[in-house]
Amino acid sequence: MSFNINWKQIDDEKLSYLCKDILTTALNSGKSPSILASNIIIKDLCFGKIAPDFEILEIGELDKDRFRGIFKINYEGDFHLTLHTKVHANPLHIYENNSIDSFITPNFVLASQEFAIPLDLKLSDIKISGIGIIVFSKSKGLTLVFRNDPLDSIKVSSTFDTVQVLANFLQKQIEDQIRDLFRETLPTLIHQLSLKYLNLDNNINELTSRLGNIPNTSSTSALKLDDEDLIYSAKNLQQSLQLFKSRETMSLNIPKFKNIIQRTNLDKINKISHYPNLLNSLSSNHSDLQKYQNHHNNGIPIEILIDNFNKTDHILKDISSIQATNFYKHTNKDAPVPKRRTIKMKKKSKPSSMESTFVTTTPVSEVTQPATPATPSTTSTKSSKIQQPTPQRVKPQNLYEEFIKSTQTPPGYDNKVIGVGLGNSNILNFVPNRGISTSPIKTVKSQEKSINYIDINKINKKLNQIKEEKKFQPGINHQDSFGYGGIFEFTAPPPYKY
Amino acid sequence: MYTYMEYLQKCYYKSIGWNEDNIYSNITATSNALLEFSIPNGIKIDNSNKTTDYSASSFTLSNQHQINGSLAYLYSSIPLTNTMGTKEISLQDAIAGFKIIEPVLLVNKQLNSNLNSKSSSLLYGRMYFPGSALEAMLIKRISENTQLLIKCISNPHLEKNGTMIVYLQNNKTKYSRELIFSTNELLLGVRCLYNLGSSLNSKINPNLIPKFDNSVVSIGTELWYAARTMSPGLSTALRYSTRSTSTGKPLTMTLAINPILGHVSSTYTVKTSVASTFCSKYDFNFFSYASNLSLGFELYSYSRKKNNLKSFPIKNDLPPTNTEILNQIRSIDNGYQIKPDLVSSKTLNNQAVTTAFQNLVNESDFSSVLKVSTSLNDKMMKLLWEGRCKDILVSTGVKIALNPTTNTPEVNRLGISFSYAC
The missing domain is CATH 3.15.10 (Bactericidal permeability-increasing protein; domain 1)
Incomplete structure (x- = not known):
């Protein structure tokens, strides 16, 4: 060694x-x-x-x-x-x-x-x-x-x-x-x-052994110290030890301190730099992207692509390579080679502007990962009122079909790209076999509704359509426009009320 | 200031006619007395008593290492009758000062014949407390001009518990030779000194030598070798001692060289008045180009009480009785008898001038002396005041040096010493 x-x-x-x-x-x-x-x-x-x-x-x-x-x-x-x-x-x-x-x-x-x-x-x-x-x-x-x-x-x-x-x-x-x-x-x-150096150590060890297996921190106040060399209070040490241990476990028993409001160590989770994410990897290559540090979610803010659109290809290539290396690092060799999901965006009656060329090259994902609540960072000029979705229990049948039917490319996504993120992009992202989760999917018709809105009816209709067309088999169906690895049945994802 | 035991040793030397100035180590004694005097450290009390003419004892206390002291005894085989207690002693005897180099050809012969000093000896021992350190000295006269001096100390802190040093000295008027051996690192040394000057020529009748021609040039050398560490040492020195013919003021110049290190030291000392002496010393090293200039002076002050002025005894024709000669041992000139009809009056005048000054110096009743010594390279100044208070001789001094790091003057040594002898 x-x-x-x-x-x-x-x-x-x-x-x-x-x-x-x-x-x-x-x-x-x-x-x-x-x-x-x-x-x-x-x-x-x-x-x-x-x-x-x-x-x-x-x-x-x-x-x-x-x-x-x-x-x-x-x-x-x-x-x-x-x-x-x-x-x-x-x-x-x-x-x-x-x-x-x-x-x-x-x-x-x-x-x-x-x-x-x-x-x-x-x-x-x-x-x-x-x-x-x-x-x-x-x-x-x-x-x-x-x-x-x-x-x-x-x-x-x-x-x-x-x-x-x-x-x-x-x-x-x-x-x-x-x-x-x-x-x-x-x-x-x-x-x-x-x-x-060990002398000091020995003092603390001696102390904890003397304290024994006292689970309650309050009972240490009666402890008397024989060792005058110890400069820390035994009671405080014991309490700190308990607190530290409780944070390391999932135990719900958190020791209470007087006059102190405790918060868990949020910055461990929130701090971007502690966890590797796509934005950090991107900004390591492009130093000017650091100003887009988004502390609230793991998504990549859309301004990266809007503001620097002369470097879009470059950025997209970087994102793609980062995600590819990440995937290959963490899967074994036998895993199936994933394919990039492509989404074709149809521009219907909307006049295509200069921005739309930019938009077509940037696919938009309608499915996000369950762990990342994507907060859309753009404001749609057309949507004036945003309704917060509320969860609702729903019947398990036909949900999927309705979901597929109802989902179309929401118009809001024609001109603007809401978010390009780990779960947001379909071309660049390989979403492993996960269930559908809440996603900012919007129906075409109702402009007043929030982009988090899911039109379940349409989804269900579409699902039923597909069900009728072919037999549902657990397998890989690549023609699906959503690019799922497999269409499978599942019970209700928590839908949103509409 | 001499301790009482050192003073008694000097009296012994004078009694047997041993000229200390003829020893090579005293070739720079005058400048050492003016520049290299030692400052007492702390408080020291020295109480001595001459119990009989043949023996004396002394007791000292000092505050080094809390408290320590010593007890000393001295025995001499010839009676030391010319010693004075601190009440009557003249400061010129008690304190090292300007040493007049005098040829003592005649004095030697006269005194030797009178005294039975063929095998005189002096024994001395000192015991220190606390601790068990001892020191002892033996001076034994082997022949007319040869003496053996043995000093030894016994100290449990030393590696071999003690050291002994043996001097075999041959002291004649014209020259002196010494052979030294010490057990500490097996040190061997050879020293010799030659006196040159017309007054030392034994062929000429000393009575005919004019008194003004009394300059003496002494040349000496020493060679050392420490056998255990194989370390050599060598130095030569030259001393020119003379007196100004117009004023009678004596001056001494010395030049000492250490050829191995390339070091040269030259001094110039002059007695500017009866009560003052000035000295300057310049050191230079040929290899390292380091140089140093030291200056020093001493100022005597007269005592307030009226002193009975003794008349100049030049014209007195004192009968050479034992007591008379011994009583006049302070001023050697007085022992020198000149019959007035042998010399012309002219020479008598010159003689008067040159000896008058010396007599005046010897006869003056000083009560205190202030010595100052500086060293420019070491940035140091020493002040010493010695005098008589009531019956006690007091010596107090301070050594001030400039701290090299902080550039502020600081006191290195400070002390006071009281001495009483009766």
Whole structure:
């Protein structure tokens, strides 16, 4: 199991400054060795571009509170660090400084004069390849042990490079120190850090175990806290936990909070960006379509096509491709190849205007998906009054026939396109075998009625017609103008009163 | 300010005729006294007593690390009869100041013959509390011009629980040589110093040397090697000490070089009046081009009470009794006897001028001294006031440095020290 380490995130200026600060304070803390004449400052710290390779080779134990595994880490990147300080070059001066009592130091006359030389030390070309064991347990923390010596090589360069003896000395010393760091210091540090972080965790766990299986949030008020380190109120924590859990399930029992009106997280559902829909996919290709963000439904507003009609073909092609890829992604290979539904629009007595050419190329769907209540976004100049449809229970017979008969292309759709959406378009959309649902279908005659209006009579008539013409067989009938995959019988869809 | 034990050690040296100025480490003693004086840290009380002519004890308390102190004992095999308590001591003896370099050829011989100082020794020990740190010193005279000085400390905080340093010193008028060995890092050192000047020529009768020609040039060198850490050290120095013939005011110039580091240090010290001394020091490094200029001065102030002026004892023909000579040990000039009929009056005048100043300095009754020292590179200034209040010698000082990061002056050291001896 290997990990992808996003090394570029470390190349942040703020993080680099923070690291430099922490390193500088750490290096200068404590008693500085007598050979240093001034503080150590970090001249340059660069994490490089290449990330280390971290891989878990084997997992020995995996449990809720325990983990044991063997990991492998490799690094061959361009990390480098430059330090700057001053060193005492006069050893007798160091002798004089170190001697504990001036009573027994001879009085040097200028032989112990201070002489400080600046020193730059650069560590680079670190090659690390190590295999180690990670053991984590919630009660004991994290321990990390290297099986081998992880440091392969490191390049140490300094201002004393011209003096071969000193350069070799520095190289050897620093190599030894870094090997020690990996084998001894690093495991200890990580262990202590893990203990520190787990301490807080342990407090909360202890708390919940102490609270036991209390379902009611109100009974936690009597709880007394022994642990003073805990900064959160136990009662509030318990209540928050209950609330969180209730939202994850379908449970109707929502814990009540005082003086708070709760709303479910609507933006999870409403926010367009959280769910992929056609508009978002379209707007990713055409950035100017982002202004049409419609928060109320999943449909694509018609203005996309009206306003940018020089790009209509392009947009339609995009919509088609998006829907095609979507379909093929989610169906297996055996599924029947769907066909695009075509709707021929007949322009009857209406004068065709320039817009109608635009309109004919844009089919209109009379059937929408049940989940998307398509709110028509255009206003028909002809329809002045809109009646809100109300559901009504209807007799199950002949419903379908009436439905088919009665449906014709409503005139309102001749000149304007109500909506082009997932469920609205027939050519571009493949509606899987679903039942008829409420749809904004309008009868030709009654202009005063809303576009959500369904003329059931006509539908039923048409259905009966078809029934008589041929035997109803469950099968695929492609000649149907509605492009259904099959004409099937079903009991009443909730019709609308007319 | 010397502690009482250091003062007694100086008295011992004077008693046996040991010229401390002839040791190489004191070649820059004058400028060190004016520029590198130490400021007391915290409060320190030093109470000492010379119980007999041969022994003394001292007790100190200071407030470093809450409270700590020490107890010291000293024993000398020759009687130290010329010491003064803090009530009567003259400030010139108690406080390190301008050191007049004098050839002590004659004094040496006279004093040595008088005293049975062939195998004199000085023992000293100090015990610190709390904790168990001890220090001890032994000065043993081996021959007329040779002495062995052993110092050791015992401290459980040290890695080997203690250190010992041994000096083998040979001190003659014309030159001095030293061999030093320390167990701390196995340090070995060799030092030597040569005096040049006509007044040191032993062939010429010292009585005939005109007094105005009393400039002394000293050249010395030291070589060190710490065997354990293989660290070398080397330096050479030159000192020119003379006196102005018209006014008698002494001046000293030194030049010291460390060839390994390329460091050069030159100082110039002059006593501008009886009560004031000025000093300047310039350091330069040939490799790093770093330089530093230090300036310092000291100002004495006279005591208010009327002091009985002693007449210049030049014309006095004091009989060389033991007590007389020992009593005049402060002013070495007074031990130098010139019979008036041997020299002309002209030289006597010059002599009078050059020695008058020195006598005046020695005889003046000062009550306090203010020392100021600055260092331009370190951006530091030291102030020290030392004086006598009632019977106690008080020394108080402050060290002010400019903080390199915040550029504000801050006080580095502040302290006061009281010393009483009887």
